[in-house]
Amino acid sequence: MGICMKIDNIELREGEICLxxxxxxxxxxxxDAAFLNGDEEAMYFTGTKERFERDTVYAFIQKIIPDESRYDFIINNSHNEIIGEAVIHEIEEEERSAGFRICLFRSVDFSKGYGSIAIRLILKFAFETLKLHRVELEVFDYNHRGQRAYEKAGFVVEGTKRDGLYLNGTFHDIIMMAILEEEYFKKYGSVS
Incomplete structure (x- = not known):
């Protein structure tokens, strides 16, 4: 399947997590999950500097849903509550590459394995369904939990944007990481 035609009605599941x-x-x-119930600690790890107005978020959602260069997944827990999002974005068809980002909205959901499950599901979709060659991401230098989760999933550090983020009066480095299709299949095995 080519990556230029967007696939609808996708549901990815593992354990208690559904994307x-x-x-x-x-x-x-x-x-409500991201901006009313989401907490400051979760916002800090994503470098979010402000809370957005409801109408702004609604307009953004309407814009991204039909966008064929991205897949925006909601992360639901076993109670069907939205606990985060995982996004494949900036899909480049010729290079077969895309960016990736993930966010859990509440710190109470950290360190439960939810992020690791979501990352695995996204990588499986990216490499086995979309047939991508490369998935890349950026993570802030202070997000050690995220860095460990990405490395565990197979991402490799490729470089650093020194002082690339200014947040709360301090400059922070942005670490660039990526995983290639051969690295994914070596780690996770071939398509079943």
Whole structure:
């Protein structure tokens, strides 16, 4: 399957975690989870500098849903609550590459393995369904938990944007990481 035609109705599951594509009907629950119930610690790890207005988020959701260069997944727990998001974005068809980002909205959901499960599900989708060659991400130097999770999943550090983020009066480095398809298949095995 080529990566230029967007696939609909995707649901990725492992254990207590389900990733499904964001839909228009999710906008209110997404906003509440990310911006009303999300906490400062979670925002800090993503470098978020402000809380967005409801209308701004709703307009953004309407814009991204049909965008064929990205897949925006909601992360649900076993109670069908939105606990985060995982996004494949900036898909480049010729290079077969894309960016990746993930966020758990509440720190109470950290260190439970939810992020690691979501990363594995996204990588499986990216390499086995979309047939990507490369998935890359950026992580801030102070997000040690995220760095460990990405390394455990097979991402490799490729470089550093020195002082690339200014947050709360301090400059921070941005660490660039990526995983290639051969690294993914070596770690996780061939398509079943």
């Amino acid at each position: 499904r594509l964001m839909e228009e009907k999710d906008k209110e629950a997404y906003y």
